[in-house]
Amino acid sequence: MAQRVVVTGASSGIGAATVRRFTEIGWDTVAVARREDRLQQLAQETGCLPVVCDITDEAQVAQLAETVRETGGATGLVNNAGGAIGLDRVEDASNDEWRRMFEVNVIGLRSVTAALLPVLREGATRDGWASILNLTSTAGHGVYKHGGGYIAAKSAAHAVTEVLRLELAGEPIRVMELAPGLVHTEEFTLNRMRGDVDAAARLGIYDDVEPLTPEDVARVLVGTFEQPPHVNQDLIILRPVAQSSHVDTHKGPLVPRES
Structure with a gap:
């Protein structure tokens, strides 16, 4: 029986590349995201099971876990969904945008993990082991100006990962963290600049440098x-x-x- 993994934030960027990489090496993959059209395209390309779910909605997350169990269970979870909003100073930032970053990067990660842990335990009982990987960021391991909300959220995601590993000690479930630095994805900077294409271009983050690609990250991620x-x-x-x-x-x- 093929191993089976659930990947959140799978509609684009690192998430989509991760789904492609898992399916290339023979894993059954459940691709989770909010955008149904993107998921359907990915499903046609890879054969993954697409599941539309907003990870900040606890009822949808509960349904996700039930869908995974009913369709074959899982031995792997990749908490990839996340993102940044804004480059404001702490004193000028929007509390609503900070809440949104924490909802996606931290609380959503916790909700998905909690909902799927019983499914992963069933998989570990059957196959002998299970794995959880949380995709964070180097922003969770060091600070820079004008990124307070995102840095705080990714620092919290790192802490949650560390605590979870302690809490699962003694179970055959490994807990891992991958923290990428500069990655050029199609949407991260655009979303950070609230959809302003010109503002995203003016940042020049990727000018005159060869950043990581989503495929680079996926290759390392799947390797774990x-x-x-x-x-x-x-x-x-x-x-x-x-x-x-x-x-x-x-x-x-x-x-x-x-x-």
């Missing part, structure tokens, strides 16, 4: 699930070579210094 069951990669920080820290990105060619 392919490790022997007793191997737990607690935390992986993943950055492009040009990004030496979350606040220091080299622009331009990478060339060796003369000795």
